[in-house]
Amino acid sequence: MTRDEHPLKCIDLYKHYGKKPVLEGIHLSLAPGQVLGLIGRNGAGKSTLIRCLLGLSEADQGQALVFGEKSYFMSDATKARLTYVPQQPTSLGWLRVSDMLAFVARFYPQWDQAMVERLLDRWEIDRKQSMAKLSPGERQRLALIRALAPRPDLLVLDEPAAALDPVARRDLLRQIALQASDMGTTVLFSSHILSDLERVASHVAFLDRGKLLIDGELDGFKERFGRLHVGPEMAARLPAKLAGELRRRPAADAGLSLLLSMDAQAAWPEDLRQACHQATPLGLEDLFVEVVE
Numbered sequence: 001m002t003r004d005e006h007p008l009k010c011i012d013l014y015k016h017y018g019k020k021p022v023l024e025g026i027h028l029s030l031a032p033g034q035v036l037g038l039i040g041r042n043g044a045g046k047s048t049l050i051r052c053l054l055g056l057s058e059a060d061q062g063q064a065l066v067f068g069e070k071s072y073f074m075s076d077a078t079k080a081r082l083t084y085v086p087q088q089p090t091s092l093g094w095l096r097v098s099d100m101l102a103f104v105a106r107f108y109p110q111w112d113q114a115m116v117e118r119l120l121d122r123w124e125i126d127r128k129q130s131m132a133k134l135s136p137g138e139r140q141r142l143a144l145i146r147a148l149a150p151r152p153d154l155l156v157l158d159e160p161a162a163a164l165d166p167v168a169r170r171d172l173l174r175q176i177a178l179q180a181s182d183m184g185t186t187v188l189f190s191s192h193i194l195s196d197l198e199r200v201a202s203h204v205a206f207l208d209r210g211k212l213l214i215d216g217e218l219d220g221f222k223e224r225f226g227r228l229h230v231g232p233e234m235a236a237r238l239p240a241k242l243a244g245e246l247r248r249r250p251a252a253d254a255g256l257s258l259l260l261s262m263d264a265q266a267a268w269p270e271d272l273r274q275a276c277h278q279a280t281p282l283g284l285e286d287l288f289v290e291v292v293e
């Protein structure tokens, strides 16, 4: 594997705040051009994971790598290849919009001023407005312009559309998707809104209470996960935890309701495999609700 094959990767990442575990053994990797939507409820650990992945926060254990370099000790050359929009973007409040953009542009040789002008017009952001007077939605869109214009190889966005109305968020997501497909940019974005994720992501990762429960391609997602009811007899014979098991709940008839990753069925007992055709396929939303409930 060449050094650059994974724009972003982490291996067995752990992080605590005080005694509270926030990340527990996360493995994740993004291939070039992949658009990964990181989804999880409030407080699931998404921002913490992003910060550890980028070396903005030090993990207690494990490794985070950006283009093959340890994130916490990233070189300037690697830093120049990525842009990051935090949940609450900093705004150089004393500058006007156009001055802020001109200031930032000086640091990036590939700065795409034509794109900046196009997006400012499209999103009706007044170039003369002082940064301090922008609305939260305008600030968020401007942060995205600032992140897209350097034409990064890796774009990382923490809740990029949180402050936006539905029309603006759709437009913003379209820009992210365009950037990814036109320029082959690798994108990681976090959200707790499933429809956002379905619109742009090629891959999805579910974070739940510090653990990565699901990580995979969005295409064909529905065929890969299912809910299966097993009667009391079979339930009594099953091992305590099956390969690919996401949730197990007691059913009213003393059997079990299982939430399963169908990819793992080769490792299941024969009678369970035979019962698989009765499984109810689960779309992203159903799965999300069942997994995090």
Ligand SMILES: Nc1ncnc2c1ncn2[C@@H]1O[C@H](COP(=O)(O)OP(=O)(O)OP(=O)(O)O)[C@@H](O)[C@H]1O
Pocket: 017, 022, 040, 041, 042, 043, 044, 045, 046, 047, 048, 049, 087, 192
């Ligand atoms: N600096 C910190 N010190 C102590 N606890 C923290 C700190 N940052 C985050 N936490 C806690 O860690 C947990 C995960 O927080 P994090 O912000 O990573 O979650 P999140 O999934 O991004 O949430 P949201 O969707 O609400 O933004 C939360 O319980 C939060 O209170």
